[in-house]
Amino acid sequence: MRAKFIFEKVIERGEKFLKFVRFENVLRYENLPDEYTQTTPSFWSFSDSIVTFNGDIRNLYLGVSYTLDEVAQHIGEAKRAGERLTAINRKLKKQNGGWAGTTEIEI
Numbered sequence: 271m272r273a274k275f276i277f278e279k280v281i282e283r284g285e286k287f288l289k290f291v292r293f294e295n296v297l298r299y300e301n302l303p304d305e306y307t308q309t310t311p312s313f314w315s316f317s318d319s320i321v322t323f324n325g326d327i328r329n330l331y332l333g334v335s336y337t338l339d340e341v342a343q344h345i346g347e348a349k350r351a352g353e354r355l356t357a358i359n360r361k362l363k364k365q366n367g368g369w370a371g372t373t374e375i376e377i
Contacts, residue, residue, distance in 0.1 A: 271295045273313075273352065275320065275345065280335055287335035293320055306358050311351040322347045 273296045277288035296315040299307055306312050311324040320330040324347045330336065336344075 273348065275330070275348070277336075277341065282335055286338060288338065288341045289335045290320075290330050290332055292332070296320060302355070303358055303362060306351075306355050311347050311354065313348050313351045320344070320348075322351070324351075 274294040275290065276292040276294070278291050280287050280289045293315060296313070299314045299316065299321070302312070302314055307314065307323075311322070313320055313322045315321075316329075318332040322328050322330070322344055328344070330341075330344055
């Protein structure tokens with residue numbers, strides 16, 4: 271599952287901007303591993319925004335226009351964070367493999 275950020279190209283005051291209009295497949299903070307959310311880089315959805323954490327917390331808000339440089343910075347951080355999350359998920363899958371089903375405890 272790959273995250274998607276969707277922007278509309280707009281001209282405001284004669285300048286090019288990208289207006290953040292939608293995002294898809296971005297998990298919420300509470301659905302991500304602690305190992306991922308507690309260190310950098312990471313990103314997650316929160317209400318009507320994407321939160322990026324790379325030492326500082328920054329947001330991309332739906333309906334807001336951003337410069338091309340601002341978007342490039344967010345996308346770069348999100349790509350690095352996505353690669354890190356993939357590695358963490360692989361490790362957790364291996365670590366937790368076979369942990370399924372039920373168990374019975376007699377008292």
